[in-house]
Amino acid sequence: MESEIFVKAGLLMKDKNFEPKHTISILVENKAGVLARISGLFSARGFNIDSLAVGETDDPTVSRMTIVVKGDEKILEQVEKQLNKLVDVIKLGDYIEIPHLERDLALIKVKADKNDRSELLQIVDIFRAKIVDVADHSVIIEVTGDEDKIEALIRMLGSFGILEMSRTGIVAMARGNNSLTI
Amino acid sequence: MEKTGAEIIVECLEREGVEFIFGIPGGCNLPFFDKLYDSKIRLILTRHEQGASHMADGYARSTGKVGVCTATSGPGATNLVTGLATAHMDSIPLVAITGQVRTDVIGSDAFQEADAIGCTRPVTKHNYLVKDVKDLAHVIREAFYIASTGRPGPVHIDVPVDIQRAKIEFSYPEKISIRSYSPTIKGHPLQIKKALELIKAAERPLLYVGGGTILSGATKELRTLAEKANIPVATTLMANGAMPFDHPLYLGPLGMHGKYSTNTAMQKCDLMISCGARFDDRVTGKLSSFSPHSKKIHFDIDPANIGKSVAVDVPVVGDLKTVLKELNDQMPEKNHKPWIEQIKEWDKKHPFSYKEDQGKDPFIKPQYVIQELHRLTKGEAIITTGVGQHQMWAMQWYPCKYPRHFLTSGGLGTMGYGFPSSIGAKLAFPEKPVICIDGDGSFQMTMSEMATAIHENVKVIVIILNNYYLGMVRQWQELFYKERFSASCLTAQGGRRTKENEPDPRSLKYIPDFVKFAEAYGALGLRLTHKEEVEGALKQALDSKVPVILDVIIHPEEKVFPMVPAGAGLDDIIVDMA
Numbered sequence: 001m002e003s004e005i006f007v008k009a010g011l012l013m014k015d016k017n018f019e020p021k022h023t024i025s026i027l028v029e030n031k032a033g034v035l036a037r038i039s040g041l042f043s044a045r046g047f048n049i050d051s052l053a054v055g056e057t058d059d060p061t062v063s064r065m066t067i068v069v070k071g072d073e074k075i076l077e078q079v080e081k082q083l084n085k086l087v088d089v090i091k092l093g094d095y096i097e098i099p100h101l102e103r104d105l106a107l108i109k110v111k112a113d114k115n116d117r118s119e120l121l122q123i124v125d126i127f128r129a130k131i132v133d134v135a136d137h138s139v140i141i142e143v144t145g146d147e148d149k150i151e152a153l154i155r156m157l158g159s160f161g162i163l164e165m166s167r168t169g170i171v172a173m174a175r176g177n178n179s180l181t182i
Numbered sequence: 183m184e185k186t187g188a189e190i191i192v193e194c195l196e197r198e199g200v201e202f203i204f205g206i207p208g209g210c211n212l213p214f215f216d217k218l219y220d221s222k223i224r225l226i227l228t229r230h231e232q233g234a235s236h237m238a239d240g241y242a243r244s245t246g247k248v249g250v251c252t253a254t255s256g257p258g259a260t261n262l263v264t265g266l267a268t269a270h271m272d273s274i275p276l277v278a279i280t281g282q283v284r285t286d287v288i289g290s291d292a293f294q295e296a297d298a299i300g301c302t303r304p305v306t307k308h309n310y311l312v313k314d315v316k317d318l319a320h321v322i323r324e325a326f327y328i329a330s331t332g333r334p335g336p337v338h339i340d341v342p343v344d345i346q347r348a349k350i351e352f353s354y355p356e357k358i359s360i361r362s363y364s365p366t367i368k369g370h371p372l373q374i375k376k377a378l379e380l381i382k383a384a385e386r387p388l389l390y391v392g393g394g395t396i397l398s399g400a401t402k403e404l405r406t407l408a409e410k411a412n413i414p415v416a417t418t419l420m421a422n423g424a425m426p427f428d429h430p431l432y433l434g435p436l437g438m439h440g441k442y443s444t445n446t447a448m449q450k451c452d453l454m455i456s457c458g459a460r461f462d463d464r465v466t467g468k469l470s471s472f473s474p475h476s477k478k479i480h481f482d483i484d485p486a487n488i489g490k491s492v493a494v495d496v497p498v499v500g501d502l503k504t505v506l507k508e509l510n511d512q513m514p515e516k517n518h519k520p521w522i523e524q525i526k527e528w529d530k531k532h533p534f535s536y537k538e539d540q541g542k543d544p545f546i547k548p549q550y551v552i553q554e555l556h557r558l559t560k561g562e563a564i565i566t567t568g569v570g571q572h573q574m575w576a577m578q579w580y581p582c583k584y585p586r587h588f589l590t591s592g593g594l595g596t597m598g599y600g601f602p603s604s605i606g607a608k609l610a611f612p613e614k615p616v617i618c619i620d621g622d623g624s625f626q627m628t629m630s631e632m633a634t635a636i637h638e639n640v641k642v643i644v645i646i647l648n649n650y651y652l653g654m655v656r657q658w659q660e661l662f663y664k665e666r667f668s669a670s671c672l673t674a675q676g677g678r679r680t681k682e683n684e685p686d687p688r689s690l691k692y693i694p695d696f697v698k699f700a701e702a703y704g705a706l707g708l709r710l711t712h713k714e715e716v717e718g719a720l721k722q723a724l725d726s727k728v729p730v731i732l733d734v735i736i737h738p739e740e741k742v743f744p745m746v747p748a749g750a751g752l753d754d755i756i757v758d759m760a
Contacts, residue, residue, distance in 0.1 A: 033303075036300070085486055087362060
């Protein structure tokens, strides 16, 4: 039964046109225009960004960006080299063969009448998500996890009718001693 | 001491040793120009900002120093973009300073406002918008440092007019450090060792030399390597002069319009040693058939160039001069006589050549004009070019004796580059002959700078190889578009001609009349239609006390050969039409 849910959710399916994704973290100068430099580089060189998340670090002069790139290893190599060339990029790291965590946070507003709520609660429970807002005809679900988990939840919620969704994009960090710092 | 932003800019430029600044004033850089009025920096007022950027570029390429140009906000800044992109593609150190509208109106669509740093971001190595006068001196210091180190490139600084007027207690930042910027200079010893082993083992090695060799100042080290290990040298367009043209190990240029022998050597070598070259598509042709039998060593200061288009066996990241020095110290003497003899055989089979015009009233051959120029100047003049057929003929027939003597827009292919860049180079080297070999199409793109040349007393020579066409476009249309000359003819309505309705260009009125154009500015203009006139006219030009235009009428059907068609492999080189 549970495996059926996951198959339905797409977790066990393999996409034939699968394009590998790579997660890169970069430390950049926390200055105006840096985001434009990074995004401009991707568009100018034809690289595909799957997601991009930015935030300040413990050092207010430094921001950390996590970028998920689509493409083979050759493309990833060029992406990393070109990013490293930008004067405002201080340090770059990827997670190839490095044990690490990836987290994405999503807020999903789903159509839900009284009758739907118990089934919704069950699903939310399986995914260790939270209902953070309830209205007469909808609920907002907050979920954190890696991309697969969030994609799976989105598929499950599809039958209820998704009204609105907002995702942060992936943030990542290596486990243990392996740290990306200046 | 308290100083205004404008005073700070001028003082910083003076301390960087800037000799010339090329540009045009306007509303948003007036405070800066007001301070330049009292400066010892020589200000060159150009007629268009594109001219300013190319002049700064010509100065930078010929001297190796940072070129500086300036413009006002809005259209002034956008006019600089082509010049910055040109410098960016060829890794030329420039600093461009533009005015910007007041900080409190930025973003309000103010008069002459443009998002200048947004425009220049993809075509510069780095750029800045200075929003606080206390950052200004640091930014200028950083800009010069970034422009001139690592893989050089243009840096743009946008300074709002109120920042130029703002006052601050000023002290010059003697030292700067940029935590996020540290180019690799020394090559990795292990990689150098691996390169050494490959060179020792090679039987048919070839040095594939690019513009980075000149930028790094590594031509002496290159020569030592070539001589010690007895390796023949082929150059890209950008590296004309990296090896003296008369050196026995120098083969000539590579690529789309390079020599049959060098391209064949590239295909047959068992070791390719790439020095400061980036495997440009105009050099490699079709990648899948490019130099298939060779091991490849790639020396480059930019790690992003490694493996970008061609996989290499031994990459060495670092400054070429430093790396080659280390390599040469360990290099044993080698001998590759049979291989070099073989290449010379290929060269004898298909050297650069041209046939005299067999017509009743023969045209001047463009190749002959350049050959004569080479003879009269001993290959020691500074040559600049526009982009197109004349540029390729210049590369083929004016192999240079020295580095930094062949200034051409290789990467971006900017028509109109030649004339203003010759002015920049001549200002730097007033005693040397500086000759712009141009096309009639290219020259018209920036010819307004003749006023600058006259006013600044810059005695450059422009040789227009005038075929009444955008000649390279015409060549492609003749070869690949069924001789339908769409918008390439410069003497026809809509530029439209076919081969059938092509008159002898000498019977047509060319607009403008370049001789009268020269005279209108007070330059010397001569039109050349016959071979016998060439030598005398060149001598007269070289002795002239004013700028010169030689309008050399050549045949419209003249083509550049050899040619590797775009997308074809180097093996498919077309030697000539016959």
